[in-house]
Amino acid sequence: MTRIDVEEYVRQAVPKPGEEQDRFREALGNKWKASAGLFERENLGRLISPDAIRRALVGMRLEPAEYAPAMEAITRRVAEDPMFGRLWEHCWYLAYRFEPLDRWSAERWQPFERFLGEDAGEFFLSVLLSHYDCLMEFVKARSIPIEVVEATLVAQVSERLRKDTARAGRPCLGSSGLTWLSYHLAGKVFRLGRLVYTPRPFEGKLTLYRNRESGETIAVPTSGLKFRRDGQFDGAGGRSDPEGVWTSRIRQDGNTLVSNAWISPHGCARQEDIRLDLTVWEAVLEPGDQTIEFHIPGGEPLDQAACGESFRWSLKFFARHFPEITPRAIHVGTWLLDPQLQDMLPATSNLVRFQREMYLYPVDYGAGGERHILGSDYNSLDDAPQRTALQRSVIRHLRAGGHMMGAGGILLADDVVSGCWGTQRYINTAGP
Ligand SMILES: CC(C)(COP(=O)(O)OP(=O)(O)OC[C@H]1O[C@@H](n2cnc3c(N)ncnc32)[C@H](O)[C@@H]1OP(=O)(O)O)[C@@H](O)C(=O)NCCC(=O)NCCS
Numbered sequence: 346m347t348r349i350d351v352e353e354y355v356r357q358a359v360p361k362p363g364e365e366q367d368r369f370r371e372a373l374g375n376k377w378k379a380s381a382g383l384f385e386r387e388n389l390g391r392l393i394s395p396d397a398i399r400r401a402l403v404g405m406r407l408e409p410a411e412y413a414p415a416m417e418a419i420t421r422r423v424a425e426d427p428m429f430g431r432l433w434e435h436c437w438y439l440a441y442r443f444e445p446l447d448r449w450s451a452e453r454w455q456p457f458e459r460f461l462g463e464d465a466g467e468f469f470l471s472v473l474l475s476h477y478d479c480l481m482e483f484v485k486a487r488s489i490p491i492e493v494v495e496a497t498l499v500a501q502v503s504e505r506l507r508k509d510t511a512r513a514g515r516p517c518l519g520s521s522g523l524t525w526l527s528y529h530l531a532g533k534v535f536r537l538g539r540l541v542y543t544p545r546p547f548e549g550k551l552t553l554y555r556n557r558e559s560g561e562t563i564a565v566p567t568s569g570l571k572f573r574r575d576g577q578f579d580g581a582g583g584r585s586d587p588e589g590v591w592t593s594r595i596r597q598d599g600n601t602l603v604s605n606a607w608i609s610p611h612g613c614a615r616q617e618d619i620r621l622d623l624t625v626w627e628a629v630l631e632p633g634d635q636t637i638e639f640h641i642p643g644g645e646p647l648d649q650a651a652c653g654e655s656f657r658w659s660l661k662f663f664a665r666h667f668p669e670i671t672p673r674a675i676h677v678g679t680w681l682l683d684p685q686l687q688d689m690l691p692a693t694s695n696l697v698r699f700q701r702e703m704y705l706y707p708v709d710y711g712a713g714g715e716r717h718i719l720g721s722d723y724n725s726l727d728d729a730p731q732r733t734a735l736q737r738s739v740i741r742h743l744r745a746g747g748h749m750m751g752a753g754g755i756l757l758a759d760d761v762v763s764g765c766w767g768t769q770r771y772i773n774t775a776g777p
Contacts, residue, residue, distance in 0.1 A: 346384035346434050347427035351377045354432065358460040373435075373456040380438030384430070389437060392475040393420045401477030405498045407506065412470075415516040419471040432460065436472050440527040441479075454520035466509065466517030473502075473518055476530040483532040487666045497536040500642065502529050537662055538655035539648065544663065544670050545638040549753050551608055551706055553630035553674075554621055561774045562757070563621070564608035564706055567632065568595040572606070576613025576707065582748055583712040591616050600624050610771040612684035612705030612752040629757060630674050637663060637672045641681055647695035653766035660758055675756045678708040680717045682752040689738035696735075703754030704771040710751030715739055718749070 351374050359366040383389065391397060398416045402409045423430040436457055439445075445453060458465040484494050505526060509517045518526065528534045534543045550567040566572075571579040574589035593614065595604040602621040608614050630636070637659055641647065656675055663670050681696060684705055690697050718739050723729040726744060731737050739749065760770055 346382070346430050348381055349428060349431045353428065354456075354460055357428075358456065369456050369459065372453060375453070376439065376443055377435065379443075380435040383438050383442070384434045389434065389475070390424075392478055393423060393471060395420065397478050398471070398474055400481075401474040404477060404481075404495065405474075405503045405506075406495075407503055411510070412516045415467050416471050416474065419467055423471075432457065433468065433472065436468070437475065440472050440523060441476055441531055445524065448524055451521040451524070454523055458520055466513050466519060467515065469520060469523050470506065470516055470518040473523060473526055473530060476527065480530050480532050487532075489532075489535075489666050493535055493537065493662075497529055497534065497541070500536055500644075501534070501541060502526050535662065536642070537658045539642075539645075539651040540655040540659070541640040541642055542637050542659045542663070542675075543640075544667065544672065545636060547630060547632055547634045547636040547674065547676065549630075549676065549678075549706055549708075549755070550632065552628050552632070553704065553755065553757070554602075554626040555629045555757075556626055558625060559774075562610075562629075562704065562771055563619075563626075564610070564704060564755075565595060565602065565604050565619070565621070566593040566606055566608055566614055568593055570614075572614045572616070572707070576609070576615060577750060578707055578709050581707070581710050582714070582750060584748065597623070602626070608706050610704045611687075612682070612707060614707055629759075630755065634673045635670050636674045636676055637670075639675055639677050641677075641679065647699055649695065649698050649767070652699060656756060656761050656766060660761055672758050674758055675761065676753060678710075678751060678753040680710070680714045680749065680751045682754045683710075683714065683750045684752055685742070685747070685750060686735070689742060690735060694734075700754065701769050701772060702766055703756055706753045706755065708751055708753045712748075714749030714751055715743060 351370065354373055355366060355370045359369045393416075395413070395417050398420070399409055399413060402412050402416075419433075423433045436454075439453060454469070457468065461468050480494070484491070505522055506518055509519045509522065528543060534541060550570055551564045552567070553562060553564045555562050570593045571590050572593065573579050573581075573584070573586035574591075575586075579585055579590045593604070593606045595602065595606075597603070600623045602623055604619050604621075606614050606616050607619050639656075639659070659675060660672070663672060682700055682703070682705055684700065687697050687700060692698075718735055719729045726740050729736070729740055731740065742749075756765070
């Protein structure tokens with residue numbers, strides 16, 4: 346691949362010097378040197394050959410007649426157009442050889458879109474699919490059943506690609522999907538029954554303690570965190586509480602942990618003094634520990650039994666195929682764990698039952714969480730959709746001045762193994 350100075354892209358995409366050009370230069374320049382020469386080093390030509398792309402399409406149950414011609418055109422352009430090819434190489438590097446700090450941000454793909462215009466969707470799709478052969482080698486080396494890989498790709502990736510393609514009227518992957526979907530092609534995400542899993546270090550701002558004698562569990566926030574009176578992070582959802590904000594203070598005094606706060610398994614911090622005798626209370630989950638993050642795909646009910654089965658499967662799966670990982674917990678942060686849903690939905694609903702199985706904890710959620718429930722196709726609450734019980738409850742809640750939150754949820758791996766699912770273990774046994 347020809348080595349092209351980043352300035353050439355900058356000048357073509359944003360000819361006028363100024364702030365916008367500087368932003369573009371900074372975004373594209375990020376790791377530009379690291380990606381140079383990757384095409385030859387990793388023999389990327391074989392990964393975007395027409396045969397390789399067809400294998401990907403067939404394996405992912407995507408119709409070759411619909412996708413292959415556009416993908417082959419991208420492959421030809423990569424070979425013939427040095428600027429295009431160098432950009433493809435750089436994008437491939439960022440997608441598959443570089444771990445971004447913010448997984449959910451699509452910002453890093455914007456310079457590519459700016460340069461490629463309406464060809465960006467096909468370009469991103471080509472980058473995505475070209476890791477298929479690498480994935481096959483990876484899963485074979487780890488003896489991961491091909492049915493698991495196919496189920497993951499078909500349900501999690503192909504469905505999204507079909508939607509983007511239908512919307513664009515041509516083969517397409519929108520930039521907002523590239524990072525997350527590339528994790529599936531990289532062998533980092535697996536769908537195991539009802540839920541989807543990816544190994545991640547624990548990012549919650551808390552330590553979970555377990556009493557060796559009684560089996561009780563309690564979460565203690567990290568020191569120095571600012572909370573509102575409602576026990577959520579100050580600033581979460583764009584809401585501050587200048588009058589009532591308080592700060593967690595935790596210290597160790599010999600064998601005793603002294604804290605002015607603890608986190609209730611109902612998902613809020615409580616400003617109450619606690620002392621834990623550390624000869625009895627053992628830290629069982631701390632920030633940075635190895636864990637498995639899970640996600641909840643839509644499209645079918647959140648059946649309680651299917652979730653329990655999936656959690657148990659996930660631990661067996663990672664122990665067998667990723668023995669280097671010893672996860673201490675399974676967890677996620679999401680709008681679906683907003684503890685307020687427990688007051689909005691009947692106790693028998695799947696979401697309420699699901700939440701009550703987990704140790705919920707505060708997260709720094711964003712504003713506007715209602716869009717997950719109401720969509721964004723309405724102007725005022727008067728014309729927001731009211732088809733489901735949840736939509737109706739959310740509208741009532743917002744009208745009364747409430748807002749939607751999010752939360753994290755933890756299941757300790759040992760508890761999953763010992764059959765905690767279905768026992769509401771944490772709300773039954775947590776407390777100072
Ligand atoms: C997870 C999910 C399948 C749960 O649905 P469920 O099994 O029907 O859940 P419940 O039994 O608790 O539903 C109770 C009520 O809320 C409604 N409801 C649940 N999720 C809803 C949503 N996202 N939007 C609107 N209404 C919803 C249900 O339709 C039901 O109302 P009804 O009795 O009038 O039909 C569903 O919320 C969903 O598809 N979510 C999208 C997944 C997602 O966002 N994942 C990312 C987070 S990791």
